[in-house]
Amino acid sequence: MDRIRLELNYLDLERNKKRWSLYIVLATDNPEKPGEVVITTLPSGFIKVRKPAENLVQFEPEGEGTEGLFVLERDMPSDFSVRARLWLMHSRKGQRDFGEKLSEIGSFLGNSDGSQLIAALGASNPWVSVGIQGIGAVGTALSKIKDRQLGFLNLDEHFNANGEEDMELERKNRLSTGFGEVGWSWVVDND
Numbered sequence: 001m002d003r004i005r006l007e008l009n010y011l012d013l014e015r016n017k018k019r020w021s022l023y024i025v026l027a028t029d030n031p032e033k034p035g036e037v038v039i040t041t042l043p044s045g046f047i048k049v050r051k052p053a054e055n056l057v058q059f060e061p062e063g064e065g066t067e068g069l070f071v072l073e074r075d076m077p078s079d080f081s082v083r084a085r086l087w088l089m090h091s092r093k094g095q096r097d098f099g100e101k102l103s104e105i106g107s108f109l110g111n112s113d114g115s116q117l118i119a120a121l122g123a124s125n126p127w128v129s130v131g132i133q134g135i136g137a138v139g140t141a142l143s144k145i146k147d148r149q150l151g152f153l154n155l156d157e158h159f160n161a162n163g164e165e166d167m168e169l170e171r172k173n174r175l176s177t178g179f180g181e182v183g184w185s186w187v188v189d190n191d
Contacts, residue, residue, distance in 0.1 A: 002076040005187040006084060006155065007068035009170075011047070013055035013150075013180040020049035021091040022057075022150070028084040030129055031074045038127040043069060046091060055180070068185060076159065076188070084155040086182065088175060090148040151175025157186050166190050 013020065023041050030036040047057055059069035072084075153175055160167075172183040 003073060003189045004076055004082065004159065005066075005073040005189070006071040007066055007185045007187065008042075008059050008071055009068040009183040009185055010059060011057040011088070011180060011182050013049065013057075015055065015150075015179050017055070018051040020047070020055070022047040022049065023089050023091060025087040025089060026071060026084060028072065028082065029077075031077070033129065036129050038129050040127045042071060071184075080159045080161050082157055082159075082186075084157075086153040086155055088150040088153075088180075088182070089145075090150050092147050149177075150179050151177035153182055155184060159186070159188060 008024070011022075023043070023046055025039065025041055027037050027039045030038045049055055049057060061067050061070075074082075151174075153173055155171070157169065157171075167188045169186040169188075170183070171186070172181055174181050
């Protein structure tokens with residue numbers, strides 16, 4: 001079975017600010033339980049952007065064969081389509097615990113019995129599984145968090161069903177707010 005991998009390559013902010021403490025919230029379909037969504041925060045610490053970087057972050061490769069920040073890896077969906085949504089967040093409090101953030105998101109989504117932490121997508125970062133229909137509710141939950149949302153990005157992809165060879169799809173797009181641009185790659189590995 002083919003495997004797909006998502007990597008973030010760069011983040012280019014177009015706002016005049018000298019110091020940023022950023023993190024990313026990513027939501028995608030749970031490959032193990034249709035109808036559920038999994039959510040994580042990336043990276044394991046804040047993305048610290050300072051004046052010498054000129055608001056450009058080139059994500060360092062993590063792991064063998066990667067070219068950017070490793071986000072997720074999973075089997076190719078049966079319909080060859082994957083939904084993934086990204087929110088760029090600016091932390092207004094320097095030392096928040098990311099587990100606390102995942103719990104906040106889960107509680108805003110109405111998961112009162114406690115969110116289930118899983119490791120379903122091949123990345124070392126924790127994912128929380130919530131029983132909701134659709135990824136759109138995550139954006140509503142994020143609007144209730146005290147940090148500033150810098151923009152939203154749809155990373156959805158529909159892959160070619162042929163599956164003849166390995167491929168890498170380079171993508172880029174502007175954040176919904178116009179505050180910057182994100183570059184990412186979908187990589188398909190044929191077994």
